[in-house]
Every structure is written in structure tokens, then in C-alpha cells.
Amino acid sequence: MDLCMRRLLILAFLALNITQVNADTLTLKAGHPDTYVVKKGDTLWDISGYFLKDPWRWPTLWGHNPQIANPHLIYPGDRLTLVFIDGKPRLVVKQHLVKSVEGRIKPKNGAIPAVDLSLIHQYLNQNRVVDEQWLDGLPIVLSGESPSRHHIIDDIVYVNAKLPSGQKVLIYQPAREFTNKDSGEVLGREIIVSASGRVVDSGDISKVQLLSNLRETRVGFKVAPVDDDSLMPAYFVPQAAQTEGASVLATVGNIREVGKLDVVYLDKGSEDGVRPGNVFSIYRDGEEIIIGNDGVPVRVIDRTSYEKVLAYFSEDNVTKMPDIFHGKLMVFKVFDKTSMGLIMHSDRPVRVGDKLMIPEKLTLKGQ
Incomplete structure (x- = not known):
């Protein structure tokens, strides 16, 4: 044959x-x-x-x-x-x-939702990842009528821009800068809503009354008008993600390990084809094993300094173990170069750097 x-x-x-x-x-x-x-x-x-x-x-x-x-x-x-x-x-x-x-x-009662929206509601309305240049162009909180360093609901704060009288605004606290771990490309700046407000006096220095506060507002916080980008939809139809090469970029609150119903950032966004509802499988890189001089496999945690150098310079001595499944997440909010996902299932804790894969497409009959 x-x-x-x-x-x-x-x-x-x-x-x-x-x-x-x-x-x-x-x-x-x-x-x-x-x-x-x-x-x-x-x-x-x-x-x-x-x-x-x-x-x-x-x-x-x-x-x-x-x-x-x-x-x-x-x-x-x-x-x-x-x-x-x-x-x-x-x-x-x-x-x-x-x-x-x-x-x-x-x-008899309200229709049931796709997921428990209480888990992600604050992130739908409060967290954004924006371009640094856009953020730099926003006016800032200079001070306030109150002598306090922290401003809360009903306080008047001063903003260094002529804002339209009656305009509703959101006040953002700049947070972490996200970068791609491989290329070093800046993916955006995380900003978090501290308060909402309304312009009550327009001028070169405008007065804004705080209508609500999620956290205390301080000088230097950024001020932006309320727009559609800051209020994301809460309707999700899950579907298998089609974007390859994604990974967990960060956890909310910089927690080392997270699990089911926790929220994480992804290092891919709308520019990479990520959409709300996309489902990813979460995997941890398999361990790299080297064979010692005595022919016995050596795990990473047991390597000597010599074996670490050997593994770094000689790929022939390294055998990579299979990647390990850790869970699944669903994307619920998408920015240009990043997105946010809710971990819907976890077999093991999830960490920054874990790989996000397209859900499996092949299975043997009978499985």
C-alpha cells in the first residue's frame, strides 16, 4: 500500500x-x-x-x-x-x-438575566481603560469650597475648564497603566469613577456639584462629560471567542489569585476582535522539566543555579508539560486594546499571565 x-x-x-x-x-x-x-x-x-x-x-x-x-x-x-x-x-x-x-x-415577576448583573454592575459603569492622550486632555479638579482634601456628595469642586452650565459629568480617578508583557506596548490607562456631578456655574473655573460619590474625590482627578462609552450595555449572549493569543492582563484590586465570579482584565480588545459575550478557556502554562546529569527529571522548584542556566540556554534539555485547564470566563466590557471578563467557572485559581484560549472545538465520539 x-x-x-x-x-x-x-x-x-x-x-x-x-x-x-x-x-x-x-x-x-x-x-x-x-x-x-x-x-x-x-x-x-x-x-x-x-x-x-x-x-x-x-x-x-x-x-x-x-x-x-x-x-x-x-x-x-x-x-x-x-x-x-x-x-x-x-x-x-x-x-x-x-x-x-x-x-x-x-x-408574575421580572425576566431572569443571562448572568447575575450585581456581580458586574459596578464595573459596567465605573471602570474604563482609555488612551493616555485622551486622558491628558481632560480638565482636572483643582480644589473645592470645602477645606477638606476629600470631597463627597453635595460638595462643590472647582474644575479648570469652561464647562456648559447644567452639563452632567463623571469624575475619574486615574489608576494603573496597562502594557503588553511581551512587546511593552501601552494598552491604556485604567480610570475609575469616583463621583458624578452637574455644572452649576460655568466660567474659566467652573463649579461642579457632586451628585453622588462612589469614593472620595481629590484634587487632580479628571472630569469628563457623561457619554455612551462610559455606560456600557448589560446584555450578553455568550459565544466562543475567536481571538487568539490573549492572556489575563490584571486582576481587580491587584489580587494575586482569583476564582469564580471574580473580574479580570484581558490584554486584547475590540481592535483584536474581542466582543461582549465572548467565552475563553483559561489555561496555565505547563511546567518545563529538564533532565539532570543523572538522567532524573528536575522540576522548576528543584533546579540548581546550574540547571537554571542550562534550561535558559539549551532548549534541547527542556520538556514542556501540557498546559493545565483552570476555568472559563465571559467578556462583558470591551475597550480598544483591553477588555474585562467575569470568571464563570474555575477548577484552580487564576493568575495574571494565564493564557486565554478559544473553547475546544473537537471531541471524540462518546465523550
Whole structure:
């Protein structure tokens, strides 16, 4: 048998035994229920977790069902039933309705969200990553009517710009500068809302009254008008990310390790094709093992100074172990060169530098 024919047979064998898993292929969780009654506080992600190994695939579980044209029209009290349509698992719903005072039929409670928005609400409205040049062009808080160094709600602060009277503004505290760990490229400056305010007196030095405060406002903080970029939408439809080469850029609060329901920054943004709802798998680089002079494998933590030099200069002596799966995250806010994600599942703690991979697309039959 020639080499060409042998290759064709191998390809044919693989085609019979490997199934492409795309957005429409679902794997049910062992021991899944046949029915589920929606409760107050549920999310679409949580409910799908009772049925699916990958809960982020809930749009496929529900989206193609004509009885649920919009998954956000699922309410507490609704009964969900798992059925199979053309051999594919789907959820159908029997809605729980009550009559209003006017006699109209309406849902008993508010529709359940995709994820628990309370986990990310503050980040949707407070955290941004912006271009340094844009930030430098903003006016700043010079001082205030109060002699205090810290200003809070109802205080009047002075801003070094002629702002339109009545204009609503946000006051930002400049925070960390983010850079790409490999290239050193500046990815942007993190800014965090400290307060909202309204211009009450316009002039070369404008007066702004603070309407709310999330943290104390100090001199040097930046002032910007409220715009659409600062108020991000809270609607997310999860889908497999398509951006390669991403990694965890930073954690909120500079915490060393984070886990489920914690928020992290990514080092990729809209310029790299990242979109709200993108789901990434989180992996830690596999350990690099070297073989010592005695032929015994040496782990990183056990290396001598000589072995560290040997590993640095000689790749032939290094064997990299497989990368280790740590969890999954969903992107909920995207900037030009960075984005923010919520860790939805974690097997192990997540750290800065962990790799973000496109969710797996191949699986063997029967897995």
C-alpha cells in the first residue's frame, strides 16, 4: 500500500471517529433533570448548568426553540422541560402567568438575566481603560469650597475648564497603566469613577456639584462629560471567542489569585476582535522539566543555579508539560486594546499571565 493511500485511510478513520463540535453541538451533563421550575434569582447561565457540561452554550439550548424566541422572556415560576428535536436537546417552557389589576395576562415577576448583573454592575459603569492622550486632555479638579482634601456628595469642586452650565459629568480617578508583557506596548490607562456631578456655574473655573460619590474625590482627578462609552450595555449572549493569543492582563484590586465570579482584565480588545459575550478557556502554562546529569527529571522548584542556566540556554534539555485547564470566563466590557471578563467557572485559581484560549472545538465520539 503506497503512502498516499495510507494517508487517505487514516483521514477516513478520523472522520468516522471525530465529531466537529460547533455552536450547535451540546453535551448534556450526567444526571441532568428532565424538568426545572425557574426560581427568583436564577440566571440563564445557572439554569443551563443543570443540563449542560458547558453552560455558556445556553443560546443553542434555548435560542432555536420557537416557544422561546427571546430567552430573556423566561420568568420565575415557568416550568422548563428537556426534549429532543431532530435528535438535539432543547428546552421548552410552560409559562407561569397571572392576571394584573387591569385584567391583562402578564408574567408574575421580572425576566431572569443571562448572568447575575450585581456581580458586574459596578464595573459596567465605573471602570474604563482609555488612551493616555485622551486622558491628558481632560480638565482636572483643582480644589473645592470645602477645606477638606476629600470631597463627597453635595460638595462643590472647582474644575479648570469652561464647562456648559447644567452639563452632567463623571469624575475619574486615574489608576494603573496597562502594557503588553511581551512587546511593552501601552494598552491604556485604567480610570475609575469616583463621583458624578452637574455644572452649576460655568466660567474659566467652573463649579461642579457632586451628585453622588462612589469614593472620595481629590484634587487632580479628571472630569469628563457623561457619554455612551462610559455606560456600557448589560446584555450578553455568550459565544466562543475567536481571538487568539490573549492572556489575563490584571486582576481587580491587584489580587494575586482569583476564582469564580471574580473580574479580570484581558490584554486584547475590540481592535483584536474581542466582543461582549465572548467565552475563553483559561489555561496555565505547563511546567518545563529538564533532565539532570543523572538522567532524573528536575522540576522548576528543584533546579540548581546550574540547571537554571542550562534550561535558559539549551532548549534541547527542556520538556514542556501540557498546559493545565483552570476555568472559563465571559467578556462583558470591551475597550480598544483591553477588555474585562467575569470568571464563570474555575477548577484552580487564576493568575495574571494565564493564557486565554478559544473553547475546544473537537471531541471524540462518546465523550
